[in-house]
Amino acid sequence: MGSSARLRLYMDGEGPLVLDGGLATELEARGAKLQGDPLWSSRLLHSDPDAVREAHYSDACDRFLLAGADVVTTATYQASIAGFIRHLELSSEGSRELLMSGVQLAKDSVDRFVCDARPSGRRRPLVAASIGPYGAFLLDGSEYTGAYAEEMSVEDLKVWHRPQIEVLAASGADLVAFETIPSIKEATALLELLREFPDSKAWLSFSCKDGRRVSDGSPFTDAVRLANRCTQLLAVGVNCCSPALVEPLLDSAGSLLSPDLSWVVYPNSGEDWVSEQGWLTSEKTAASILELSPTWMKQGAGLIGGCCRIAPAHIAELRGRLETSCTSSVSAV
Template sequence: MASRLRAYMTDNEPLILDGGLATELEAQGIHLQGDPLWSARLLHTNPQAIREAHYRFLLSGADVITTATYQASITGFITHMDVSSETARELLMSGVHLAKESVKRFVSDSRPTEQRSPLVAGSVGPYGAFLHNGSEYTGVYAEEMSIEDLKAWHQPQIGCLAAAGADLIAFETIPSIKEAEALVELLREFPNTKAWLSFSCKDGMCISDGSLFTDAVKIANRSTQLVAVGVNCCSPALVERLLDSAGSLLSPDMSWVVYPNSGEEWDTEQGWLTSGKTSASIPKLSHTWMKQGAFLIGGCCRIGPAHVKELRQQLKGSCTSAASAV
């Protein structure tokens, strides 16, 4: 796992992440809104849809695809699908297996000249995603939980994803600095596992629970296993200021990971609210993020394969041009 990741990170080019997996699934006519398991239910009911969505992101140029496990948990599967604990674990692990099957198909079909194949990141969402009450956007639940509580919650999910062979773990859309502390501590229990840690943010200075992004980065710096820290599922317009606020704090052994949403706003009752904002700014702004030290760049909600393709053309093209000019 670590050796494959290191092979990528020795290059000067960024890694292109995929976009919103649920966004792509919904674009194919699958209804997910209101489901407490979100796209994770499809691990049981329609795994082929997940394989195909992964494959479309790979065709668009993604170097890293993220598993359909953001809202997956042992307890969640048992509660909402009435399965055994063993079956729940198998479902979680299947998220990695499906992604790897898509990578294998992609490599076989495209016969790339490069020896390396795309990576699979095991998605771990915040505890609030399980609660399915909107608290994943505020982190308020952490006020009533200890770090040990949060570690105990996340441990089975990380264990399953690591055991299934994920190339790294994506701790994503984390709204709470306490939860970040728990994840950093818990990661030490999986010493052979690398990860990134990305936060949801309320503005250009703070993560969703109101803590300063600078303090969140300091938490990430405690880990020798994190390859990147950053932000996801926020507006692209916030990213530059957030990275700039903590630029002097970024560990030399880490890079920024950045994958914002389209800039539209989420309403827990109405869903995504379109207000004329588009995702067109992501490829344009990504050049600035690269200059700030971002190595992993992609998109989150409302970002589909076409957006990822445009992002790859922008970043990989610019890197090639820069290399030729040296």
């Protein structure tokens, strides 16, 4: 069975797919120094690939696959051909090979997990090839504003993203994850590029500024209308926002979502990132993924997980909560 057919079958099954959490969070917990690095987690593809592989899976229980993730996301969010050439002094071909290795590490981890753990009743985990926004390359926080898109055309953004999509579409990943996209213009560029690779499937998730708007100020309803027009998309949604924003965002566009699409949601912990201070708790933090995820499932979310500051232990708890909610729903019927 092809990966796209298998993914559709998975999404038509009982209960949502559980995504992994913050890969960088797990890598930092294991001692990696990532803050301020222009390549972020993707530097480890070059300097310490074993750390990336083990964050996906090792024989320790506190890894994402053993915690219950149905989908693992590659360490390629902040990776780019231009970035590897600039910061690692690699050739263009070497940069492409390094980008491809991010998918291979995740695939190897899934193979080892299936062989070692032989999880009873579990779906074989999928690999999502992560593609972040142009703002991630800029390293100025603009993936949460989309300000750069004002000075760029759709064609400019396509030129930037094409090398990465070209490599990852050929990597053997089950799907592509367009993540933390802050603007409708950049999303338009990505979906136009996706059509150049007709065998590829994807999800599209936005960074959002409040319960109704994506980060560039556009209504979330516009994002969903755009997604509805792409036959290669399997899901549209949000990531790396406060959990408290997810329900109102989905509510704002729930009547517009195509029957062929699902919601994908994977917010962060709800903490605020403040430069030179790190992650700080706030009143928003009380709205947790664990507490709110059953509501997202009722709203139609087919893929649920976490982003920054969400560790394997949180994913294990999330899986348990969703399985309980699914069982309760069946019993009620």
